[in-house]
Amino acid sequence: MREIEFDVVVKAVKNMIMHCGTDLPQDTYMALEEAMEAEKSPVSKEVIRQILENADIAKDEKRPLCQDTGLAVFFVNVGEEVRINGGLLRDAINKGTEEGYTEGYLRASTCEPFSRANLKDTLGYNLPAIIHFDIVLGDKIDIEYAAKGGGSENVSRARVFPPAAGKDGIVEYVKEVISDAGGNPCPPITVGVGIGGTFEKACISSKHALFRDLETTNEDPEMAELEARMLHEINNLGIGAMGMGGTKTALAVHIESNPCHIASLPVSVNVQCHSSRHTHITI
Amino acid sequence: MATYTLTTPLTAEDTKQLVAGDTVLLNGTIFTARDAAHSRLVALIEAGEELPFDLEGSIIYFVGPTPPKPGDPIGSAGPTTSYRMDSFSPTMLKNGSKGMIGKGKRNQAVKDACVEYDGIYFGATGGAGALLGKQIRSAEVIAYPELGPEAVRKITVEDFPVTVVNDTKGNDIYQIGRAKYEVKA
Ligand code: SF4
Numbered sequence: 001m002r003e004i005e006f007d008v009v010v011k012a013v014k015n016m017i018m019h020c021g022t023d024l025p026q027d028t029y030m031a032l033e034e035a036m037e038a039e040k041s042p043v044s045k046e047v048i049r050q051i052l053e054n055a056d057i058a059k060d061e062k063r064p065l066c067q068d069t070g071l072a073v074f075f076v077n078v079g080e081e082v083r084i085n086g087g088l089l090r091d092a093i094n095k096g097t098e099e100g101y102t103e104g105y106l107r108a109s110t111c112e113p114f115s116r117a118n119l120k121d122t123l124g125y126n127l128p129a130i131i132h133f134d135i136v137l138g139d140k141i142d143i144e145y146a147a148k149g150g151g152s153e154n155v156s157r158a159r160v161f162p163p164a165a166g167k168d169g170i171v172e173y174v175k176e177v178i179s180d181a182g183g184n185p186c187p188p189i190t191v192g193v194g195i196g197g198t199f200e201k202a203c204i205s206s207k208h209a210l211f212r213d214l215e216t217t218n219e220d221p222e223m224a225e226l227e228a229r230m231l232h233e234i235n236n237l238g239i240g241a242m243g244m245g246g247t248k249t250a251l252a253v254h255i256e257s258n259p260c261h262i263a264s265l266p267v268s269v270n271v272q273c274h275s276s277r278h279t280h281i282t283i
Numbered sequence: 284m285a286t287y288t289l290t291t292p293l294t295a296e297d298t299k300q301l302v303a304g305d306t307v308l309l310n311g312t313i314f315t316a317r318d319a320a321h322s323r324l325v326a327l328i329e330a331g332e333e334l335p336f337d338l339e340g341s342i343i344y345f346v347g348p349t350p351p352k353p354g355d356p357i358g359s360a361g362p363t364t365s366y367r368m369d370s371f372s373p374t375m376l377k378n379g380s381k382g383m384i385g386k387g388k389r390n391q392a393v394k395d396a397c398v399e400y401d402g403i404y405f406g407a408t409g410g411a412g413a414l415l416g417k418q419i420r421s422a423e424v425i426a427y428p429e430l431g432p433e434a435v436r437k438i439t440v441e442d443f444p445v446t447v448v449n450d451t452k453g454n455d456i457y458q459i460g461r462a463k464y465e466v467k468a
Contacts, residue, residue, distance in 0.1 A: 022413075040464065041460065041463070041464055042284070043284065043304060043446065043456070043460060044460075046306070047408050047446075050408045050411050050414060050444065051408060051410060051411055053411075053414055054408070054410070054411035054412070054413050054414035054415075057413045057414050057417060058359075058412075058413035061413070061417075062352075063352075063358070063359055063412075063413040063416065063417075064349045064358060064359040064412060064413065065359070065410065065412060065413060066359060066361055066409075066410040066411075066412040066413075067346065067347060067348050067349050067358065067359040067360055067361050067363075067412040067416075067432075068347075068361075068363070068412075069349060105349055105350050105351070105352050105358055106349060107347070107348075107349045107350070107358075107432060116319070118431060149410075150364075151363070151364050151386070151387075151409060154364070182387065182388055182457060182461075183386065183387050183388065183406075183409075183457060184364050184366075184386070184387035184388070186386070186409040186410045236465065236466035236467075236468070237461070237465060238460070238461040238462070238463065238464035238465030238466065239461055240460055240461070240464060242386060242406060242408055242409055243387065243388070243406075243457045243460070243461070244304075244406070244446065244456055244457070244460045245456065245457070245459065245460015245461045245462070245463050245464045246460065246464050247464055273409070273410055274410055275410040
């Protein structure tokens with residue numbers, strides 16, 4: 001059994017959060033550069049230019065990329081042969097989140113659902129983090145993190161279709177969700193699509209799909225083809241950067257597909273904005 | 284599409300020349316308010332009470348900034364989604380405000396109020412919080428400090444870049460732009 005100190009996890013999580021708050025990941029930066037080149041609308045081209053300039057300023061001056069520094073979302077793969085010395089893994093991740101958001105001058109955005117009272121002085125600064133655990137082989141802990149802003153989360157949707165809806169039905173649904181969203185989720189966006197599983201499995205898969213590197217292609221050729229088809233259809237909507245009209249509404253569509261019940265075809269569409277702050281570490 | 288440099292407070296003469304899609308560099312004083320502050324401001328207007336600032340010619344920025352680093356006037360300060368202010372904005376425009384800065388589409392009532400009261404809805408680039416925060420030279424909380432990031436701030440901006448989304452003629456760049464680039468199957 002390998003032992004990892006509680007504080008090692010806290011520090012690793014804190015560093016990830018502070019880095020992500022100010023440094024746009026390389027894959028996203030490069031995809032935005034390509035989008036700026038390809039964009040046909042001058043207004044949208046200028047918007048993407050501002051987005052890239054913003055990323056440069058944020059990195060150089062260590063300022064948050066966006067004022068909405070999101071809820072902290074984690075996917076954590078815990079090796080069966082690891083144990084945390086000095087506390088619970090969940091507590092270590094939450095502590096790292098609180099320290100990262102505080103020391104990085106990031107915004108505390110968690111609140112009580114109805115009174116809307118900010119939870120920073122009660123539960124903790126930007127706590128609780130949203131954490132999805134899985135158990136895997138080995139003696140390592142793999143932590144994927146993303147800052148998830150409200151603008152893009154608010155336009156996300158899920159629906160359980162009858163099996164007959166098929167690929168055409170899903171493509172239409174994705175188009176409808178993105179079309180209704182317009183400029184609200186801060187395009188150019190990344191679209192995560194979770195297919196199959198149960199209702200909640202589809203939702204979690206659509207979130208996890210957003211963590212995938214933009215330079216990768218889906219390992220399943222059938223899904224890769226479906227991603228390309230959806231991307232094409234979304235970019236034909238004409239929404240453009242920040243909804244100003246244009247040819248580059250999405251940078252990528254990522255699908256995660258799961259086996260499902262013979263009676264149903266669950267689909268979830270989770271949207272991530274251009275400020276796609278995500279990273280991962282292995283301890 | 285033209286580029287203008289304007290200084291607040293704005294007059295009807297300033298706003299009427301602007302067309303959806305134009306770029307404007309804003310200078311001068313702007314006030315920040317989000318949902319919670321708007322509901323309080325509109326309640327004051329409806330009760331006939333005095334507001335914490337003069338609405339005449341004012342621009343309201345929908346923003347909840349990050350905490351400032353030591354020595355900075357403000358943290359990152361990009362726009363928040365505007366539709367949450369749709370039910371309040373017509374009252375603000377009716378009472379003298381001339382502009383709003385946010386992101387995302389507005390409802391018909393807001394667009395109609397822009398036409399009726401010579402108001403403009405400006406879009407700032409969402410997610411460009413570091414760049415936009417840098418154009419803010421000073422910031423001071425003038426009302427509702429208990430709302431934290433949502434408090435009303437008086438900020439001074441220099442060449443703050445925005446795009447005209449809804450103009451005084453009823454045009455909407457989101458509709459015009461999209462129609463131009465949409466590829467119908
Ligand atoms: S959608 Fe993303 S880029 Fe836009 S304001 Fe929210 S977090 Fe920032």
